[in-house]
Amino acid sequence: MGLFDKLKRGLQKTKDLLFTDVRDLLKAGEILTDAKLEEFYGRLILTDMGVVAATAIREELRAKHLGRTIVLDELWSTIKAKLKDLLKGGDGAQWAAGDPLAPLNFASRGVTVVLVAGVNGAGKTTSIAKLANLLKKQGKSVLLAAGDTFRAAAVEQLTLWSQRLGCEIVTRPSGSDPASVAHVGGMRAVEAGVDVLIVDTAGRLQTQQNLMKQLSKIRRVLEAVIPGAPHEVLLVLDATTGQNGVSQAKLFSEAVACTGMILAKLDGTAKGGVVVAIRQQMALPVKYVGLGEQIDDLELFDPDSFVEALFEK
Ligand SMILES: Nc1nc2c(ncn2[C@@H]2O[C@H](COP(=O)(O)OP(=O)(O)O)[C@@H](O)[C@H]2O)c(=O)[nH]1
Numbered sequence: 038m039g040l041f042d043k044l045k046r047g048l049q050k051t052k053d054l055l056f057t058d059v060r061d062l063l064k065a066g067e068i069l070t071d072a073k074l075e076e077f078y079g080r081l082i083l084t085d086m087g088v089v090a091a092t093a094i095r096e097e098l099r100a101k102h103l104g105r106t107i108v109l110d111e112l113w114s115t116i117k118a119k120l121k122d123l124l125k126g127g128d129g130a131q132w133a134a135g136d137p138l139a140p141l142n143f144a145s146r147g148v149t150v151v152l153v154a155g156v157n158g159a160g161k162t163t164s165i166a167k168l169a170n171l172l173k174k175q176g177k178s179v180l181l182a183a184g185d186t187f188r189a190a191a192v193e194q195l196t197l198w199s200q201r202l203g204c205e206i207v208t209r210p211s212g213s214d215p216a217s218v219a220h221v222g223g224m225r226a227v228e229a230g231v232d233v234l235i236v237d238t239a240g241r242l243q244t245q246q247n248l249m250k251q252l253s254k255i256r257r258v259l260e261a262v263i264p265g266a267p268h269e270v271l272l273v274l275d276a277t278t279g280q281n282g283v284s285q286a287k288l289f290s291e292a293v294a295c296t297g298m299i300l301a302k303l304d305g306t307a308k309g310g311v312v313v314a315i316r317q318q319m320a321l322p323v324k325y326v327g328l329g330e331q332i333d334d335l336e337l338f339d340p341d342s343f344v345e346a347l348f349e350k
């Protein structure tokens with residue numbers, strides 16, 4: 038299956054929400070009324086794209102099409118253009134769709150360190166496996182560090198992925214200081230001369246403050262071993278939490294300086310519009326989206342492909 042088809046399939050629930058019965062609402066040949074616009078606005082809101090984005094789309098439709106005969110293709114192209122605008126934002130954080138590693142900031146020389154953070158269950162460990170797979174497919178060697186020592190199962194889970202991927206992993210017994218895992222991981226990465234070290238972290242500790250402290254300690258340790266590290270700090274957000282996830286992510290990124298986001302489980306939600314809300318409400322670019330539980334189910338986030346996939350039948 039091509040990447041675009043995968044994205045389309047991953048967005049199916051969001052597409053269903055947006056377009057089921059929409060042809061009864063917006064019938065070709067009828068006049069576009071205020072009432073129809075309001076109802077369509079309601080659909081947009083349900084996708085969790087946020088009031089600001091949904092209002093911007095409604096107003097664009099109003100300006101261009103209100104009181105006119107509905108031509109569906111024209112409506113869709115107005116919406117698509119506006120959505121692309123909203124997703125691209127002002128900072129030009131977008132990447133050529135062809136290169137899956139384009140969003141990553143690589144070290145100019147030596148080991149590139151990617152630190153992965155996010156709440157428990159967001160999809161961190163799975164996303165790490167997927168990212169390692171992407172990297173390996175592009176010819177990069179990868180070392181994993183099992184920094185979620187809070188739960189024994191987390192270490193086992195990443196170990197299983199490492200075996201499937203055929204890449205080395207650094208672990209410590211559960212309960213160990215995750216900063217020591219980061220330290221050993223950094224040392225081993227340099228010694229082995231790998232291209233990329235990916236460090237997993239815990240998503241839950243006794244308190245949020247403990248968690249944030251732990252993350253900053255891991256950062257400091259990595260930096261001490263490898264100058265300039267971590268080169269990427271990716272925040273993993275669970276798309277199924279929709280708008281709630283955005284506020285959670287804000288808290289997180291205030292505590293640890295993040296460089297980008299992975300939006301996991303986009304396939305499991307009709308709230309795919311949350312990508313737009315994130316773009317509107319956070320300075321952090323969405324770099325990848327998760328579209329399933331398998332190793333190949335991670336895609337670079339590209340606004341144009343995203344919007345086209347959302348509107349393609
Ligand atoms: N459908 C779907 N499930 C996912 C995706 N990413 C992760 N998951 C599932 O979400 C659950 C939690 O993932 P995990 O990586 O363990 O989260 P962590 O606690 O943040 O490390 C697991 O059952 C994963 O298989 C995704 O993109 N799509």
Ligand SMILES: [Mg+2]
Nearest residue numbers: 161162185191
């Ligand atoms: Mg995990």
